[in-house]
Amino acid sequence: MKDCAVRRAALNRMNDLGLYLHVPFCLRKCGYCSFYSEAGRRDSSRWLAAVIRQLRQFFSPRPLTSIFFGGGTPTMLPPEVLRDLLAECRQHFFCAEEAEISLEANPATVDLSALQTLRQAGFNRLSLGVQSLHDTELRRLGRPHTAAEAAQTAKLAQQAGFANLNIDLMCGLPDQTLQSWSETLTQALALRPQHLSIYELTVEEGTPFAQQQKEGKLLLPDEDAALRMLETARQMTEEAGFHRYEISNYALPGCECRHNINYWRNSDYIGIGPGAVSCLNGMRKSAVADAVEFCSRIENGQEVWEHEECLEPEAAFRETVIMGLRMTEGLALDELRRRFSIDAAAYYGETLARLTKQGLLELADGRLRLTAQGLLLANPVMAELV
Ligand code: SF4
The missing domain is CATH 3.20.20.70 (Aldolase class I)
Structure with missing residues (x-):
């Protein structure tokens, strides 16, 4: 691990x-x-x-x-x-x-x-x-x-x-x-x-x-x-x-x-049951999505996890940006910086400047968020930031 x-x-x-x-x-x-x-x-x-x-x-x-x-x-x-x-x-x-x-x-x-x-x-x-x-x-x-x-x-x-x-x-x-x-x-x-x-x-x-x-x-x-x-x-x-x-x-x-x-907010959660996902202490794990198999593994003392991943900090940062933009309040850039030691404006550079110029993203009060137009085009905007 x-x-x-x-x-x-x-x-x-x-x-x-x-x-x-x-x-x-x-x-x-x-x-x-x-x-x-x-x-x-x-x-x-x-x-x-x-x-x-x-x-x-x-x-x-x-x-x-x-x-x-x-x-x-x-x-x-x-x-x-x-x-x-x-x-x-x-x-x-x-x-x-x-x-x-x-x-x-x-x-x-x-x-x-x-x-x-x-x-x-x-x-x-x-x-x-x-x-x-x-x-x-x-x-x-x-x-x-x-x-x-x-x-x-x-x-x-x-x-x-x-x-x-x-x-x-x-x-x-x-x-x-x-x-x-x-x-x-x-x-x-x-x-x-x-x-x-x-x-x-x-x-x-x-x-x-x-x-x-x-x-x-x-x-x-x-x-x-x-x-x-x-x-x-x-x-x-x-x-x-x-x-x-x-x-x-x-x-x-x-x-x-x-x-x-x-x-x-890409924070911690525990998932219980077949197919459920847990993200805890930096590890994301998903349990096998099959009730019979899930029960057998538990009964036999085996691991139920089908997938396990530990995201690198940079990948976790990008994921947090994408998820956070789903919320209309957007993301607090200083919080992002504290959490990942990455400056979003510098990291996304020209892409961010272009999306802002196109009226799809806005940067105000230290927060980055989708505009009304950006909310309509959320998927293509996020695809540029992923
Ligand atoms: S089958 Fe229908 S009721 Fe069941 S989880 Fe899917 S959408 Fe919901």
């Missing part, structure tokens, strides 16, 4: 520490999904024993500032199992008093009683995978719920005491129009969430959508139409009091997702 002392020292200056726990089960696979999860109800007891053993292998003297149960569909598991798993996390790690504790849920996988159990267990943020509030679009995506069920689950979550609710939405969907997208946004905002994650559909290799695209059976809105949808989202969320704090994320003031901000 390489000596990661430089990167370790750099990263230790960042205070937050997140814990991600991957629940790799879903009711069925959505046509666009490339995340690791397995479809169908299954006995999760073997997986459960394995993740508990894995999390006991970690040690950190630093308190967790966020916990995120994601997937997959964590709410495929009974609420009592999720409650006990969260208790296990809190017992094993020291957890900051004000820690953000998120749970991903899909509509129609939880009822009021389950949501009450989860809220009482200590989950204080619920992230609901809604995607669209049009049944035809939901069917086309292969989502296992209706728009009415999604809206009902959001209301039940609030009734159960979740005062920090995120709704995930997607635009650029097959057969979606600007009007149907505006209707989805209007209905989503009417549910009074504190946070919205809004992503444009991307067709990932190996998914049913990729196959349909090859066969000419996937008709997506063109690039201009997708941009108009994103711009509509920006305007409507702003009018509703949300601020865009990351390329795809909007929040009411104070409700930004602490767990994800920790990723965008």
Whole structure:
């Protein structure tokens, strides 16, 4: 293993520490999904024993500032199992008093009683995978719920005491129009969430959508139409009091997702479960993305890591720049300099000057950030800085 002392020292200056726990089960696979999860109800007891053993292998003297149960569909598991798993996390790690504790849920996988159990267990943020509030679009995506069920689950979550609710939405969907997208946004905002994650559909290799695209059976809105949808989202969320704090994320003031901000700051996090990634003390490791193999390795006392890497300080610096530019507040250059001993302006030299002159990046108050135009062209801009 390489000596990661430089990167370790750099990263230790960042205070937050997140814990991600991957629940790799879903009711069925959505046509666009490339995340690791397995479809169908299954006995999760073997997986459960394995993740508990894995999390006991970690040690950190630093308190967790966020916990995120994601997937997959964590709410495929009974609420009592999720409650006990969260208790296990809190017992094993020291957890900051004000820690953000998120749970991903899909509509129609939880009822009021389950949501009450989860809220009482200590989950204080619920992230609901809604995607669209049009049944035809939901069917086309292969989502296992209706728009009415999604809206009902959001209301039940609030009734159960979740005062920090995120709704995930997607635009650029097959057969979606600007009007149907505006209707989805209007209905989503009417549910009074504190946070919205809004992503444009991307067709990932190996998914049913990729196959349909090859066969000419996937008709997506063109690039201009997708941009108009994103711009509509920006305007409507702003009018509703949300601020865009990351390329795809909007929040009411104070409700930004602490767990994800920790990723965008390229800070430390622990990943538990098959396919989960840990980045701790300068090492990034990803566990094998196969539940059976993951369980076997844990049971046999073997390493679960499939990939391990230690980024050199310069690579870590560039990665931190790319991730940090995702946030609208941008990057504090003096913080970057302290963390990596690299001056961003000198490092990127002419490239930075050109992107600034083109109106895609701006340097103000000691921070480097994407402009409004740069946010629209984030991928090509970042490609120049990577
Ligand atoms: S529910 Fe989420 S994780 Fe599961 S298949 Fe659909 S998109 Fe993927």
